Amino acid sequence: MEKLKRSHMAGILRNEHIGKEVILAGWVQKRRDLGGLIFVDLRDKTGISQVVFDQEVSKEAFIIGETLGTEYVIVVKGKVYERFSKNLEMPTGEVEVFVEEVEVLNDARTPPIYIKDDDQVSENLRLKYRYLDLRKQNMQKNLKLRHDVTKLVRDFLDKENFIEVETPILTKPTPEGARDYIVPSRVNQGKFYALPQSPQLFKQLLMVSGTDRYFQIVKCFRDEDLRADRQPEFTQIDCEMSFVDEMDIMDINEKMMAHVVKGIKGLNITLPFPRMTYKEAMDRYGNDKPDTRFGLELINVTENLKTSDFKVFSSTIEKGGIIKAINVSGEADNFSRKDITNLEKHTKDYGAKGLAWIKVTEEGVNSPIAKFLSESEIQSVLDKTEGKTGDLLLFVADEPSVVHGALSNLRNYLGKELNLYNKDQCNFLWVTEFPLFERDKETGRLSAMHHPFTAPVDEDLLLLEKKPEDARARAYDLVLNGHEIGGGSIRIHTSEIQEKMFQVLGFTKKEAYKKFGFLLEAFQYGTPPHGGIAYGLDRLVMILAHEENIRQVIAFPKTQNATCLLTEAPTTIDDDQLSELHININSSEENS
Structure with a gap:
């Protein structure tokens, strides 16, 4: 028999193929033996087609069909017919292929996981057998989506005169916010490389070099x-x-995101994207990456309750705390006491000590805290929250960080549970004017909120000397449906301001030059003003794929413990390799 070569993909067969001879190749999804007929679901990355082994069409093929098991790799040749018993839930469900020839390319053991999207097996088992997990239609769809997004980005940036430049993977350890992955050097005994947390310093050096517009899709x-x-x-x-300000960068990136969403979802995104300061985002939503597809905004009622007899409220205000509420409009009757207790548990997961509530009914307010509030206080709160009959008001009182953390997460939870948004909607938002620094609660030291190369707002330069924690950054984050998908800034481009930044962060001049001397020196040879942005490709694809876990859009991801269950990395290395790298491992650590 002549070796069969695939002519069509399994998932593309439709009525227009009826009467045509096709050759399909793929995996056996399942086999149903009805005596004189054997039905096989043949799967490839495009979908499933039903192929039929009929003794009257080919006795030889039928005999082979009787031996097929799940996940056998086969190739079949046959004619496409209209299916007698149609399955309209399948794209190929109106046709089937009657097999004239079949070749078994490989048999298969019974797989440890089912090759179907709703297999319900543990994630650990899926990751251990990832090569089987990736055979699922949904996973193949996600890989294709990732490819499409990447191609759309590359094509857009190419047309906008960006050039793709690769930067080193083995580089110098520099403090950029997270811990470095360290790589020992065999050639240079006792010295180490770091894997890059981002190409931040190299892309700035590319601007010094005159590259003007750079991009890279890169591992970090x-x-x-x-x-x-x-x-x-x-x-x-x-x-x-180079030679840009915030508006230039926002403009071109808005166009790129609109191009991506149009290419993936067919949606036309309105430009320009809305913009909101960091302060406004925190005030209204409790976080710096708000989901603006629905309301439930945070409302500050501290002033309305500052004289309250309710001790939880009054003592919080006395300590400098705040009280904020969200109005779950029209949902009062849908939340029982038990439901509200569950909401309280949710807020406690984010540090809140409790959750106060008021239901607005036709008879008045229903609430365990109503007896502690005067009529004027209740009315003041209703006016501030625009509370009306049927509304449920939820309150958290604590220090601002706890209130914002608890209510913003409760808001997102309710938005999802109450189906307050269309999952296909794409709401972009720029968040701007971030603080330049944040203070560590334990050490009291200042650290850069984004990274130490972010330029301060021009009018805040003097604050670096007097009150650095009040300085604003020329930074911007791009938010999509409650996720930060990209962040960037206008960079510092003079050695004087960069040295001042390091000084505020606690570096001596000697320390700064030891860690970043190559950058500071480069700035002394004529550096253009420049800025940029970096997107998390994995997170962007996750959102566009409507997935809730980033591992669903990465071919071979790590677990939450940073291990690969498939390859069992990280692992030990033998003594000869350790010796070559001049590394000694403490035996107590090795056995722990």
Whole structure:
């Protein structure tokens, strides 16, 4: 028999193929033996087609069909017919292929996970057998989506005169906010490289070099605690431009995101994107990456309750705390006492000590705290929150960081639970004027909120000397549906201001030059004003794919413990390799 070569993909067969001879190749999803007929669901990355083994069409093929098992790799040749019993839930459900020839390319053991999207197996098992997990239609769809997003970005930036430049993976350890992954040098005994947390310094050097418009889709590495939307190695869309200000960068990136969303979802995004200061975002939403697809904004009622007899409120205000509320409009009757207790548990997960509530009914207010509030206080709160009959008001009183953390997360939880938004909607938002610094609660030291190369707002330059914690940054984050997908800034481009920045951060001049001397020296040879942005490609694709876990859009991700269950990395290395690298491992650590 002549070797069969695939002519069509399984998932593309439709009515227009009826009567045509096709050759399909793929995996056996399942087999149903009805005696004289054997039905096989044949799967490839495009979908599933039903192929039929009929003794009257080919006895030889039928005999082979009887031996097929799940995940066998086969190639079949046959004619496409209209399906007698149609399955309209399948794209190919109106046709089927009657097999004339079949070749088994490989058999297969029974797989440890089902190859279907709703397999319900543990994530650890999925990651251990990732090559099987990736056979699922949803995972193949996510990989294709990632490819499409990447291609759209590259094509757009190419047309805008950006050039792609690769920067080093083995580089110098520099303090940029997270822990470095360290690589020992065999050639230079006792010295180490770091894997880049970002190409930040190199892209700035490219601006010094006159490259003008640079981009790169690049791996970055940060040794930090993981979560659903974070990985130790991740992919960044990195861009930098010379002779620009914030408006230039926002403008071109808005056009790029509109281009991506149009290409992926077919949606036309209105430009320009809304803009909001960091202070306004915190006041209205409690975080710096608000989901603006729905309301439930935070309302400050501190002034309305400052004379309250309710001790929780009054003592909080006396200590300098605040009280904020959200109005869950029209939902009072849908939340029982038990439901509200569950909401309180949710806020406690984010540091709140409790959750006060008021239901607005036709008879008045229903609340365990109503007896502690005067009529005028209740009316004042209703006026401030625009509370009306049927509304549920939820309050948290504490220091601002706790109030914002608890209510912003409760807001997002309610938005999802109450279906307050369309998941296909894409709400972009620029958040601007971030603080330049933030103070560590434990050490009291200042650190850069973004990174130490972010330029301060021009009128705040004098604050670097007098009151640095009040200085604002020329920084901007791009938010999509409650996720920060990109962040950037106008950079410092003079050695004088950069040295001042390091000084505020606690570096001596000697320390600054030891760690960043190559950058400070470069700035002395004529550096253009420049700025840029970096996107988390994985996170962007996760949102566009409607996934809640970033591992769903990465081919071979790590677990929350930064391990690869497939390859069992990280692992030990043998003594000869350790010796070559001049590394000794403490035996107690080795056995721990």
